[in-house]
Amino acid sequence: MISLIVPCYNEEEALPIFYAEIKKVLGSMKTEYELIFVNDGSKDATLDILKELAKQDDGVVYLSFSRNFGKEAAMYAGFCNAHGEYVAVMDADMQDPPALLPDMLSILQQGEYDSVATRRVTRKGEPPIRSWFARRFYALINKISDADIVDGARDFRLMKKEMADAIVAMGEYNRFSKGIFGWIGYRTYWMPYENVNRIAGETKWNFWKLFKYAIDGVINFSQAPLSFASWFGIFMTVVSFFAVLFIVVRRMVFGDPVEGWASTACIIVFVGGVQLFCMGIMGQYIAKTYMEVKKRPHYIIAESNRADLEKVK
Numbered sequence: 001m002i003s004l005i006v007p008c009y010n011e012e013e014a015l016p017i018f019y020a021e022i023k024k025v026l027g028s029m030k031t032e033y034e035l036i037f038v039n040d041g042s043k044d045a046t047l048d049i050l051k052e053l054a055k056q057d058d059g060v061v062y063l064s065f066s067r068n069f070g071k072e073a074a075m076y077a078g079f080c081n082a083h084g085e086y087v088a089v090m091d092a093d094m095q096d097p098p099a100l101l102p103d104m105l106s107i108l109q110q111g112e113y114d115s116v117a118t119r120r121v122t123r124k125g126e127p128p129i130r131s132w133f134a135r136r137f138y139a140l141i142n143k144i145s146d147a148d149i150v151d152g153a154r155d156f157r158l159m160k161k162e163m164a165d166a167i168v169a170m171g172e173y174n175r176f177s178k179g180i181f182g183w184i185g186y187r188t189y190w191m192p193y194e195n196v197n198r199i200a201g202e203t204k205w206n207f208w209k210l211f212k213y214a215i216d217g218v219i220n221f222s223q224a225p226l227s228f229a230s231w232f233g234i235f236m237t238v239v240s241f242f243a244v245l246f247i248v249v250r251r252m253v254f255g256d257p258v259e260g261w262a263s264t265a266c267i268i269v270f271v272g273g274v275q276l277f278c279m280g281i282m283g284q285y286i287a288k289t290y291m292e293v294k295k296r297p298h299y300i301i302a303e304s305n306r307a308d309l310e311k312v313k
């Protein structure tokens, strides 16, 4: 059996199109399936559509959250409740082409790989400035993190159950899936494809949200910003040592001209700024730690058509 996890947030327009398409693809694959739709607190008719689909199709499971918990939580709920031998995650907006699934499955069945991940090789249809920042982000995070994060990687991937179990075992509260997939390892086949635009509805990500998500990724998967603070501190200490030496020597050679108020003020302001910046970095890590130690659940399922569930986890 193959489990497909589909996070849905306000997808009333895209869902019927997605369902028709995935049904066609699954029909051609002749495998048993469970379609796990996770309704992430949608404010439109998404849940009604899902209920309707579940009535017509035994393979449809819906998990409906008590509020919007975000795509990461929706994917986690899917992983926690998937029973298939193979598990896949895909978006409801057709940006993850269902037509790739049969090829992905046959690669896994050959046994050489544990997961097949997709990577868009173009960013066609995306604002250029967003693409530029995205590329900088991937270059940076791969330098400073030990998780392997591939440029253009989508969350769309098909994996063996054991890999899905490893993802469930990564119970961290601050989730960054691209990092988690990379961190757990396993043999992954990368399948390239051309970027596809959303079929209907609107993206839930604006530039600012993506930017914050990127910062989250860095903080969750790297300690480099913390060591930056230490290295910069050492650098400043060395510089100030030579500055003191210079001033002492000048005092002995030229006497004591009282001047340099402006430069002193500049130095104080500069050092103060650097200190606040470094404290901010520390604060980011402390805030994440705070959220982790609270051990709040990732999601709460308020409604579902399945009885045996991890309702809160």
Ligand code: UDP
Pocket (backbone or CB within 6 Å): 006, 007, 008, 009, 010, 011, 040, 068, 069, 070, 071, 074, 090, 091, 092, 093, 095, 198, 202, 203, 204, 205
């Ligand atoms: N999504 C979700 N919860 C959210 C935001 C998005 O479950 O809070 C789902 C959404 O319904 C879609 C997928 O995550 O199936 C990807 O979202 P979107 O297409 O908006 O992101 P993009 O493809 O633009 O990165």
Ligand code: MG
Pocket (backbone or CB within 6 Å): 091, 093, 095, 198, 203
């Ligand atoms: Mg999308």
